[in-house]
Amino acid sequence: MTALVQRYGGALTGIIIALTAFWLLAMVILPNLILLEFSFRPYIPVDQMGGPNDHYTLANYATFFTSPIHLQIFGLTVFYSSVVTLICLVLAYPLAYFLAKVSTPRNAGTWFLLLLIPLWVSEVLRSFAWSIILAYQGPLNAALHGLGLIDKGIRWRTGFNGVLIGLVYTYVLFMVFPIYNAIQSLDTNQIEAAQDLGAPLWRIHWRVVIPHAKPGIGSGCIMVFMLSAGSILVPSILGSTTSRWFTEIIQQWFFESVDWNTGSAYAFLLLVLCTVFVSLMMRMLNVRLVDIAR
Amino acid sequence: MSEDVQLSHVCVDFGAFRAVDDVDLTIRAGEFFSFLGPSGCGKTTILRMISGFIEPTSGEIKIGGQNMRGIGPNKRPTALIFQNLALFPLMTVWENIAFGLEVRGVSKDKRKARAEELLRVVDLVGSGDKRISQLSGGQKQRVAIARALAVEPKVMLLDEPLSALDLKLRQHMRSELRAIQKRTDVTFVYITHDQGEALAMSDRVAVMSAGVLQQVGTPADIYNQPANGFVASFVGENNRVPGKVVGLENGMARFHTPAGLFLARLGPGIQVGSTAKLYVRPENARLTDAVEGDNNVPLRISEVAFEGSFINIHGHDAGGHAHIVQMRNDRDASVPAVGDQRGLTFSPEHAVVLADAGARP
Ligand SMILES: Nc1ncnc2c1ncn2[C@@H]1O[C@H](COP(=O)(O)OP(=O)(O)OP(=O)(O)O)[C@@H](O)[C@H]1O
Numbered sequence: 254m255t256a257l258v259q260r261y262g263g264a265l266t267g268i269i270i271a272l273t274a275f276w277l278l279a280m281v282i283l284p285n286l287i288l289l290e291f292s293f294r295p296y297i298p299v300d301q302m303g304g305p306n307d308h309y310t311l312a313n314y315a316t317f318f319t320s321p322i323h324l325q326i327f328g329l330t331v332f333y334s335s336v337v338t339l340i341c342l343v344l345a346y347p348l349a350y351f352l353a354k355v356s357t358p359r360n361a362g363t364w365f366l367l368l369l370i371p372l373w374v375s376e377v378l379r380s381f382a383w384s385i386i387l388a389y390q391g392p393l394n395a396a397l398h399g400l401g402l403i404d405k406g407i408r409w410r411t412g413f414n415g416v417l418i419g420l421v422y423t424y425v426l427f428m429v430f431p432i433y434n435a436i437q438s439l440d441t442n443q444i445e446a447a448q449d450l451g452a453p454l455w456r457i458h459w460r461v462v463i464p465h466a467k468p469g470i471g472s473g474c475i476m477v478f479m480l481s482a483g484s485i486l487v488p489s490i491l492g493s494t495t496s497r498w499f500t501e502i503i504q505q506w507f508f509e510s511v512d513w514n515t516g517s518a519y520a521f522l523l524l525v526l527c528t529v530f531v532s533l534m535m536r537m538l539n540v541r542l543v544d545i546a547r
Numbered sequence: 548m549s550e551d552v553q554l555s556h557v558c559v560d561f562g563a564f565r566a567v568d569d570v571d572l573t574i575r576a577g578e579f580f581s582f583l584g585p586s587g588c589g590k591t592t593i594l595r596m597i598s599g600f601i602e603p604t605s606g607e608i609k610i611g612g613q614n615m616r617g618i619g620p621n622k623r624p625t626a627l628i629f630q631n632l633a634l635f636p637l638m639t640v641w642e643n644i645a646f647g648l649e650v651r652g653v654s655k656d657k658r659k660a661r662a663e664e665l666l667r668v669v670d671l672v673g674s675g676d677k678r679i680s681q682l683s684g685g686q687k688q689r690v691a692i693a694r695a696l697a698v699e700p701k702v703m704l705l706d707e708p709l710s711a712l713d714l715k716l717r718q719h720m721r722s723e724l725r726a727i728q729k730r731t732d733v734t735f736v737y738i739t740h741d742q743g744e745a746l747a748m749s750d751r752v753a754v755m756s757a758g759v760l761q762q763v764g765t766p767a768d769i770y771n772q773p774a775n776g777f778v779a780s781f782v783g784e785n786n787r788v789p790g791k792v793v794g795l796e797n798g799m800a801r802f803h804t805p806a807g808l809f810l811a812r813l814g815p816g817i818q819v820g821s822t823a824k825l826y827v828r829p830e831n832a833r834l835t836d837a838v839e840g841d842n843n844v845p846l847r848i849s850e851v852a853f854e855g856s857f858i859n860i861h862g863h864d865a866g867g868h869a870h871i872v873q874m875r876n877d878r879d880a881s882v883p884a885v886g887d888q889r890g891l892t893f894s895p896e897h898a899v900v901l902a903d904a905g906a907r908p
């Protein structure tokens with residue numbers, strides 16, 4: 254605080270703090286509090302508002318727990334978000350290791366640029382692009398067919414497959430960067446020491462690199478999981494008739510039923526239940542939050 | 548238990564830069580062998596080559612007679628102790644020590660027992676369950692040694708392992724390392740830029756400069772019979788006087804310099820007519836009250852440095868060259884004062900005329 258004042262002077266420090274506080278209060282905390290309040294109110298016609306029926310209730314939350322379909326969709330969302338997280342981890346770890354320890358720093362810069370270029374295109378466009386690529390008559394099947402790898406086209410978008418592919422593609426970089434950072438801070442001599450003591454590649458990773466990268470792996474997994482579970486764009490563009498994502502239910506409450514109260518309750522349930530799930534996983538994998546914030 | 552290491556005409560290039568240039572030597576089984584040289588002369592490169600992290604650009608390396616080309620670091624009978632030790636901070640002390648055994652599939656009970664044994668060897672009994680971060684510098688050092696010993700290497704490679712320690716501990720660890728080497732009878736290849744360390748610990752020393760081997764010999768050889776000017780100045784102190792060999796006298800060189808004519812031993816490769824330098828160690832030089840006779844340089848005293856058991860007298864000759872004379876701190880030594888005019892003298896056997904060398908042949 255005093256350091257800030259010394260650096261920027263009293264006036265500028267005041268402005269910075271005020272803006273930060275405004276952003277936190279007005280843009281983050283307040284809207285959430287309003288929605289939280291909504292979620293405990295009944296969904297009633299406008300003319301009854303303020304009347305005897307307008308009292309706090311848990312009915313909106315009860316709706317969720319008494320609806321087997323919604324419970325199932327929630328379970329599937331958590332399950333498939335975990336699958337997305339796992340696939341991202343499997344893809345990102347070798348890539349992050351390569352960038353951090355195998356490629357030279359100069360080449361790593363080029364690799365990062367290539368990885369980031371897709372982010373210049375909006376997520377909507379990229380999701381639509383995937384829906385074209387994955388179409389039955391689309392370029393992917395055509396290419397595989399042309400290479401003689403398949404005889405007849407593959408239906409890529411059955412069930413949750415389209416959503417999985419889209420989410421992995423969209424969020425894999427959120428896994429790469431934290432793991433890259435973690436691995437990069439590992440002293441290369443430790444890898445060489447393990448090798449010198451006779452360790453084969455897998456054991457070097459299992460005993461030296463992965464334990465060191467655990468905080469990065471943890472934060473990457475949390476990010477990818479939360480982003481996937483909370484994604485609305487990818488599931489609605491790349492989903493199939495049989496894939497329902499929990500966010501789509503929330504959206505239905507808000508925009509099709511125009512029932513903001515139940516919608517808010519569902520949104521908070523998503524937040525709370527995902528947080529509980531993540532905490533449980535962290536407990537199970539023995540990762541602590543302080544490690545991740547490191 | 549130990550093996551010899553043979554380097555035959557080994558070169559290492561990093562792009563256009565030659566880091567190791569035609570190094571050819573044999574490290575004998577069971578010996579304590581040091582590479583000594585200034586920073587950047589290629590010592591670490593040689594060590595990484597023996598341990599298998601770098602392949603030589605040309606030439607070959609044999610350990611126990613077996614050619615090592617194409618054999619990875621995890622398959623060689625060597626163990627490397629890194630300049631920064633590279634202990635595994637997320638494992639306990641005993642897990643660190645037993646890592647090499649874990650790799651070899653030894654059961655946990657046996658690993659733990661062996662780690663205990665090795666902790667005794669390095670005098671750290673009872674520290675097995677500590678974390679690496681709880682150890683002092685010297686203790687980390689010992690854990691690194693124990694970890695390397697655990698895999699029973701035929702050749703132990705040490706990259707300036709004592710450089711991070713303070714002076715007292717460094718001296719203690721020197722004798723400790725030496726004792727461990729004698730006890731285990733493993734070939735030790737030791738790297739240092741500290742000449743005192745190399746001379747005190749080694750059976751033989753190789754002096755390097757800019758990737759080129761300058762001299763290989765026992766510490767006494769290196770100190771008393773330096774092969775060239777680089778070795779003479781890098782190992783120990785030396786007074787230098789540039790000049791030219793003008794003739795021979797009873798097998799001694801008559802050496803002409805701006806400060807006068809001297810008699811000195813002929814170094815390797817020096818002939819009549821060679822321009823070279825004359826080297827005299829400070830402890831072999833004496834001060835005289837008057838300047839007279841052979842091998843005597845007039846000296847103006849510029850500094851008297853009291854070093855404890857001895858006194859270093861610094862001065863300049865008529866040509867402006869700096870010289871040092873080392874006197875024992877005897878009660879009856881007559882110590883000159885700054886500004887005094889004295890003579891610097893030495894016996895011809897204690898002086899040697901050497902070529903600069905240091906550069907590539
Ligand atoms: N991977 C590399 N690529 C390019 N040049 C290198 C590489 N490794 C070492 N060098 C160069 O080779 C020379 C020798 O390096 P080396 O590490 O062997 O020196 P050293 O004798 O161990 O020095 P120090 O005492 O400082 O550790 C140095 O000039 C260094 O810059």
Ligand SMILES: [Mg+2]
Pocket residue numbers: 590591592630706
């Ligand atoms: Mg080095």
